[in-house]
Amino acid sequence: MDFPFSRIKGGVGAPKGFLTSAVSCGIKNPAVERLDLALVYSETPCASAGTFTTNRVKAAPVKVSQAHLRKDDLRAIIANSGNANACTGVQGIHDANAMCDAVAKPLGLKRNEIGVCSTGVIGLPMPMMRIEPKYGELVSKLNAKNGADVAAAIITSDTRPKEVAISFDLGGHRVRIGGCVKGAGMISPSMATMLCFITTDANLPSDSLRKSVLECVENSFNRITIDGDMSTNDTVLVLANGASEMPSIRRGSSLCKQFRAALQWVMLELAKAVVRDGERVTKFVTVDVKGARTYLDAKKVAEAVCKSALVKSSWNGGDPNWGRILHAVGYSRARIREELVDIHIGGKAACLGGLQTTTPMDELRAVVAEPEFNIVISLNQGDADYTMYSSDLSPEYIDFNRSEYAYWKQARKDGLV
Amino acid sequence: MDFPFSRIKGGVGAPKGFLTSAVSCGIKNPAVERLDLALVYSETPCASAGTFTTNRVKAAPVKVSQAHLRKDDLRAIIANSGNANACTGVQGIHDANAMCDAVAKPLGLKRNEIGVCSTGVIGLPMPMMRIEPKYGELVSKLNAKNGADVAAAIITSDTRPKEVAISFDLGGHRVRIGGCVKGAGMISPSMATMLCFITTDANLPSDSLRKSVLECVENSFNRITIDGDMSTNDTVLVLANGASEMPSIRRGSSLCKQFRAALQWVMLELAKAVVRDGERVTKFVTVDVKGARTYLDAKKVAEAVCKSALVKSSWNGGDPNWGRILHAVGYSRARIREELVDIHIGGKAACLGGLQTTTPMDELRAVVAEPEFNIVISLNQGDADYTMYSSDLSPEYIDFNRSEYAYWKQARKDGLV
Numbered sequence: 001m002d003f004p005f006s007r008i009k010g011g012v013g014a015p016k017g018f019l020t021s022a023v024s025c026g027i028k029n030p031a032v033e034r035l036d037l038a039l040v041y042s043e044t045p046c047a048s049a050g051t052f053t054t055n056r057v058k059a060a061p062v063k064v065s066q067a068h069l070r071k072d073d074l075r076a077i078i079a080n081s082g083n084a085n086a087c088t089g090v091q092g093i094h095d096a097n098a099m100c101d102a103v104a105k106p107l108g109l110k111r112n113e114i115g116v117c118s119t120g121v122i123g124l125p126m127p128m129m130r131i132e133p134k135y136g137e138l139v140s141k142l143n144a145k146n147g148a149d150v151a152a153a154i155i156t157s158d159t160r161p162k163e164v165a166i167s168f169d170l171g172g173h174r175v176r177i178g179g180c181v182k183g184a185g186m187i188s189p190s191m192a193t194m195l196c197f198i199t200t201d202a203n204l205p206s207d208s209l210r211k212s213v214l215e216c217v218e219n220s221f222n223r224i225t226i227d228g229d230m231s232t233n234d235t236v237l238v239l240a241n242g243a244s245e246m247p248s249i250r251r252g253s254s255l256c257k258q259f260r261a262a263l264q265w266v267m268l269e270l271a272k273a274v275v276r277d278g279e280r281v282t283k284f285v286t287v288d289v290k291g292a293r294t295y296l297d298a299k300k301v302a303e304a305v306c307k308s309a310l311v312k313s314s315w316n317g318g319d320p321n322w323g324r325i326l327h328a329v330g331y332s333r334a335r336i337r338e339e340l341v342d343i344h345i346g347g348k349a350a351c352l353g354g355l356q357t358t359t360p361m362d363e364l365r366a367v368v369a370e371p372e373f374n375i376v377i378s379l380n381q382g383d384a385d386y387t388m389y390s391s392d393l394s395p396e397y398i399d400f401n402r403s404e405y406a407y408w409k410q411a412r413k414d415g416l417v
Numbered sequence: 418m419d420f421p422f423s424r425i426k427g428g429v430g431a432p433k434g435f436l437t438s439a440v441s442c443g444i445k446n447p448a449v450e451r452l453d454l455a456l457v458y459s460e461t462p463c464a465s466a467g468t469f470t471t472n473r474v475k476a477a478p479v480k481v482s483q484a485h486l487r488k489d490d491l492r493a494i495i496a497n498s499g500n501a502n503a504c505t506g507v508q509g510i511h512d513a514n515a516m517c518d519a520v521a522k523p524l525g526l527k528r529n530e531i532g533v534c535s536t537g538v539i540g541l542p543m544p545m546m547r548i549e550p551k552y553g554e555l556v557s558k559l560n561a562k563n564g565a566d567v568a569a570a571i572i573t574s575d576t577r578p579k580e581v582a583i584s585f586d587l588g589g590h591r592v593r594i595g596g597c598v599k600g601a602g603m604i605s606p607s608m609a610t611m612l613c614f615i616t617t618d619a620n621l622p623s624d625s626l627r628k629s630v631l632e633c634v635e636n637s638f639n640r641i642t643i644d645g646d647m648s649t650n651d652t653v654l655v656l657a658n659g660a661s662e663m664p665s666i667r668r669g670s671s672l673c674k675q676f677r678a679a680l681q682w683v684m685l686e687l688a689k690a691v692v693r694d695g696e697r698v699t700k701f702v703t704v705d706v707k708g709a710r711t712y713l714d715a716k717k718v719a720e721a722v723c724k725s726a727l728v729k730s731s732w733n734g735g736d737p738n739w740g741r742i743l744h745a746v747g748y749s750r751a752r753i754r755e756e757l758v759d760i761h762i763g764g765k766a767a768c769l770g771g772l773q774t775t776t777p778m779d780e781l782r783a784v785v786a787e788p789e790f791n792i793v794i795s796l797n798q799g800d801a802d803y804t805m806y807s808s809d810l811s812p813e814y815i816d817f818n819r820s821e822y823a824y825w826k827q828a829r830k831d832g833l834v
Contacts, residue, residue, distance in 0.1 A: 057747025057755045057771075087740050089756065089772045122740030123773050230748040309726070309810070310818055317819025323504050323539030327649050330474025338474045339506070354474075355506045356540050356834055361825055393726070395812030401727055402734025408778055417773055 004168065005262060010146020011163025014178035015201040017043045017243030021141035022153035023134045027082030027127055028120060029410055035153035037131060039103060039138050040077040040197055042241040047206040048074040049213040050115065051221075053234035060085045060092030061116040062233060064100065072112035073206055077197055077237055078103050078138075079117040080131065081156050081182070086232040087123040095126045102135040115237045117195045119156055119182060121407040122232060125416040147199075151180035154195050157400070158182055162273040168262055171255045173246035175202045177266050183226070183274030194274055196221065196236040198266060202259055203242030204249040212260045213238050220267035224389045225306045226278035238263075275389045280396035283315045284372040289386045291379045297334035298386035301377060304332035305390075312393035320364035322350040329377060342378040346370075421585065422679060427563020428580025431595035432618040434460045434660030438558035439570035442547045444499030445537060446827055452570035454548060456520060456555050457614055458493040459658040464623040465491040466630040467532065468638075470651035477502045477509030478533040479650060481517065489529035490623055494614055494654055495520050495555075496534040497548065498573050498599070503649040504540040512543040519552040532654045534612045536573055536599060538824040539649060542833040564616075568597035571612050574817070575599055579690040585679055588672045590663035592619045594683050600643070600691030611691055613638065613653040615683060619676055620659030621666040629677045630655050637684035641806045642723045643695035655680075692806045697813035700732045701789040706803045708796045714751035715803035718794060721749035722807075729810035737781035739767040746794060759795040763787075 013020045022038040050069050052062050068074060078099050085092045100114040118126070143149075151161035165178035179198035204212075217236055242248070249255045276284050287306055292298035305311055308328040314321035322343045329336055343351040346367030348359050367373050411417045430437045439455040467486050469479050485491060495516050502509045517531040535543070560566075568578035582595035596615035621629075634653055659665070666672045693701050704722055709715035722728055725745040731738035739760045746753055760768040763784030765776050784790050828834045 055744065055747040056749075056751075056753055057743055087743055087755070087768070087771055087773070089770070122744055123768070124740075230744075232744050232747060309814075313815045313818035314820065316815060319820040319822055321821055323541075323821075326474055326504055327472065327539055330472040330649060332473075334473075336473055338504070351504070351540070353506070354504055356504070358834075361822075361829070361834075365822070393815055395815040397726075398730045398733060398810055398812040398815065401730035403731065403736040404738055404740075405736055405778075405782075412778070417775075417778075 005166045006168070008165045008167050008176065010148060010165045011151050011178045011180040012040050012197050012199045013145055013147025014165035015176040015199045015243065017201055017241045018199045019043065019142040019144055020147045020150045021138055021143060022149035023138045023141065025130045025134045027080055027130060028407070030130060035149060036082045037080045037134055037138055038150040038153035039142065040150055040199065041107060041142055042075050042239055044241050044243060046073055046075050046239040046241045047204060047209045048237070048239050049206065049210040050235060050237045051213060051217045053231055055230050055232050057087065057232050059118060059233040060088055060096040061118045062235060064093065064096040065115045065117065065235060065237070068112045068115060072110065074115045074237065074239060075109055075113040076103060076107060077115040077117065079154050079195060081119050081154050083118060083120040083124060083126050084122050084233050085118040085126050088125055091125055095128055098128065099131070103139060106139045117233070117235050119154065119195050119233050121404050124407060124411040127414050127416060147178060147180060150197065154180065154182040156182060157279050158277050160277060162270060162277060164266055164269045166262060166266060170202060170246060170258060173244050175244045175246060176200060177262055179266050179270050181270040181274055183277060194221070194234060196270055198238040200240045201242065201244040202240050202249065203244065203246050204240055204256065204259060205251065208249065208251050208256055209238060209240050212263055216260065216264045216267045219264060220271040223387060224271050224275050226275060226281065226391050272389055275391050278391045280394045280400050281391040282371065282394055283392040285315055285390045286374045287388045287390060288374065288376045289379065290376060291381055292384040293335055293382040295384045295386065298384045300332040300334040301329050301336065301379065302386045302388040304328045305377065306388045309393060315368065316392035316394050318365060318369045320345050320350055320368045325375065325377065326351060326354065335381070336379050337381065340380040342380065344376040346373045422583045423585070425582045425584050425593065427565060427582045428568050428595045428597040429457050429614050429616045430562055430564025431582035432593040432616045432660065434618055434658045435616045436460065436559040436561055437564045437567045438555055438560060439566035440551045440555045440558065442551045444497055444544055444547060445824070447547060452566060453499045454497045454551055454555055455567040455570035456493065456495050456559065457567055457616065458524060458559055459656055461658050461660060463490055463492050463656040463658045464621060464626045465654070465656050466623065466627040467652060467654045468630060468634045470648055472649050474504065474649050476535060476650040477505055477513040478535045479652060481510065481513040482532045482534065482652060482654070485529045485532060489527065491532045491654065491656060492526055492530040493520060493524060494532040494534065496571050496612060498536050498571050500535060500537040500541060500543050501539050501650050502535040502543050505542055508542055512545055515545065520556060523556045534650070534652050536571065536612055536650050538821050541824060541828040544831050544833060564595060564597060567614065571597065571599040573599060574696050575694050577694060579687060579694060581683055581686045583679060583683060587619060587663060587675060590661050592661045592663060593617060594679055596683050596687050598687040598691055600694060611638070611651060613687055615655040617657045618659065618661040619657050619666065620661065620663050621657055621673065621676060622668065625666065625668050625673055626655060626657050629680055633677065633681045633684045636681060637688040640804060641688050641692050643692060643698065643808050689806055692808050695808045697811045697817050698808040699788065699811055700809040702732055702807045703791045704805045704807060705791065705793045706796065707793060708798055709801040710752055710799040712801045712803065715801045717749040717751040718746050718753065718796065719803045719805040721745045722794065723805045726810060732785065733809035733811050735782060735786045737762050737767055737785045742792065742794065743768060743771065752798070753796050754798065757797040759797065761793040763790045
């Protein structure tokens with residue numbers, strides 16, 4: 001970011017005029033006390049924007065939030081973890097609508113002003129009987145603290161809540177952007193898999209906000225991958241309430257560009273946090289593809305390398321295996337020439353012109369032994385670049401994802417299946 | 418196959434007029450005695466055909482074999498395991514040519530009549546100094562046994578040699594087809610990753626053989642996946658020497674169709690054997706996609722499901738997780754409608770119209786607990802079908818693929834890097 005900003009405490013509650021709350025319903029397991037239902041609310045009307053999974057199988061809350069955004073600007077978000085409300089048919093739509101209605105009424109909003117998000121197991125009905133008794137508490141607990149309750153309530157297999165907030169000067173006014181995210185599994189580009197909520201007290205029209213959000217998502221969440229699986233529930237929702245009392249930013253102005261740069265920084269920070277906290281991840285790897293003929297070629301190469309099970313296994317093992325990287329470059333369907341490809345690992349040449357270099361293997365191994373490192377793949381064919389953020393694939397990831405039977409057993413106990 | 422045939426003993430050595438041999442060079446590790454250099458030779462001229470990896474990074478032997486096939490029909494194949502001779506530049510081409518020359522001379526063949534294949538680690542030069550002393554022994558050991566020596570010499574991380582041979586009546590003449598294959602890792606469609614050699618004493622023109630091979634590969638090796646990684650070395654070579662003394666099969670005749678059906682059966686049998694012996698595989702899963710709008714849509718769905726890390730993890734855990742299957746169907750980019758999708762696991766309905774069924778979970782779990790089972794995904798949108806053969810993904814696969822450092826250390830010891 002080329003203009004000054006400061007990190008501040010908190011997440012979605014940090015910008016002015018946003019209230020948050022979260023309660024414990026026991027959605028996944030009634031025996032466990034943990035926050036699993038959250039509410040974000042703006043005291044004043046907002047401009048709003050969202051991006052959603054491109055999976056053709058969309059969870060009910062995705063369909064409902066998309067419909068609401070088409071009709072109205074959102075002013076509140078209700079979100080739960082523990083059940084994705086995906087592959088749940090008409091009942092799922094009914095349940096997602098009911099969640100919106102339940103908070104719209106006490107907040108004095110229309111149903112269309114509520115966004116709804118769910119994350120968790122796919123294919124089991126929502127245990128609404130454990131959510132319904134908690135709406136009152138959810139609304140009454142709304143507070144002007146920093147939003148950490150929301151960040152905590154939306155996580156699933158994440159090991160920690162992930163949030164960030166910044167403040168910066170925008171045309172002489174102090175403005176804040178805050179966000180939180182949940183990730184961990186089913187993380188793949190094209191709408192990266194997760195829930196992300198971002199709030200700001202900047203003042204800008206909805207169409208400017210929408211354009212900024214699309215561009216910033218493309219350069220952040222769409223550039224990460226953990227397991228290559230695209231979720232049914234991916235959602236990014238952004239609310240801008242203008243509570244900083246700045247005048248509205250004009251479209252295309254330099255202030256608009258500054259705001260976009262700040263939003264980009266926040267999204268990229270959250271996107272990287274998702275990879276770092278990926279399921280059983282031990283390595284955070286930045287893959288820079290350079291010198292491709294086209295943007296699309298660069299992207300294809302980055303995605304092939306970042307999704308290769310063999311490449312990711314070698315990262316897990318601390319093996320600077322440039323041969324596997326080059327083999328993935330080769331099957332990416334991008335136009336590449338083997339004899340032109342250079343691969344640098346942590347700034348050290350591992351492969352030049354498609355061939356092994358004389359860089360001592362111990363030096364390369366020292367780079368890949370670190371928890372974070374960088375790989376530059378130079379195709380030497382043109383000027384197009386692309387960067388992706390990826391992780392290793394660990395035996396523990398597979399172990400962790402072997403069975404969701406416990407979810408089903410609970411749904412059975414609940415009489416839902 | 419709709420005409421009678423019998424399985425017979427052996428593999429590439431089973432058809433008449435083919436001689437085979439294999440020797441131990443210590444290519445991967447000079448301290449270990451194991452067959453790693455093989456030769457297949459036809460006593461008479463052959464029709465020949467091949468298919469190769471579509472990876473843009475092609476190993477030197479792939480480039481050399483492709484060039485030879487364009488110029489001439491092959492009559493012999495030399496193949497090694499322990500080093501892929503991939504990403505080895507001009508030296509790699511030189512080494513692959515040298516391997517051809519070394520056997521062409523004593524066999525009285527032109528270099529162009531030799532196919533050459535390598536499999537093993539990528540990016541390290543071939544230890545030719547350990548191969549060169551063995552050419553004499555390789556040629557002198559040629560024998561008319563069944564070819565098991567070749568099947569044994571080409572395997573790498575495979576747990577067992579894989580070969581099959583059949584004999585059948587073709588227009589009143591007894592004809593044989595034999596084949597062997599190596600697979601295990603880097604297995605993904607579009608030219609499935611492996612080496613496969615097939616011999617037959619049927620008599621048919623090269624153009625007919627080529628057409629048959631292309632079609633049969635599309636319906637066998639291109640339909641399997643283990644880890645989704647496409648190798649740099651994939652090769653299928655087929656030699657037909659006519660030694661059964663039958664008259665040449667006419668193009669498009671019913672005999673030609675019978676031959677193709679037999680070849681198809683042999684290739685599919687070998688392809689399935691590759692999946693069953695995939696690296697640390699515990700499940701063999703047949704995925705039938707039915708009722709797609711187009712062949713391509715059916716294929717996209719099958720590939721998305723068969724390559725999903727999350728789906729494969731659930732198979733490893735014996736979890737009949739239809740929700741994850743449906744989420745992969747959704748991101749396949751095929752035109753599907755969630756509410757029309759049915760999923761049957763081992764013949765039992767797990768999901769109908771996109772929703773969970775009342776089939777007892779214990780029944781579905783019993784199916785997925787088996788080492789082999791079948792999943793039918795009915796899209797209910799058209800008439801196009803596609804079948805793929807896949808495996809689970811195990812924690813042990815990742816463990817197994819964490820490091821190839823031992824290869825590098827040996828190459829270092831050899832003074833090659």
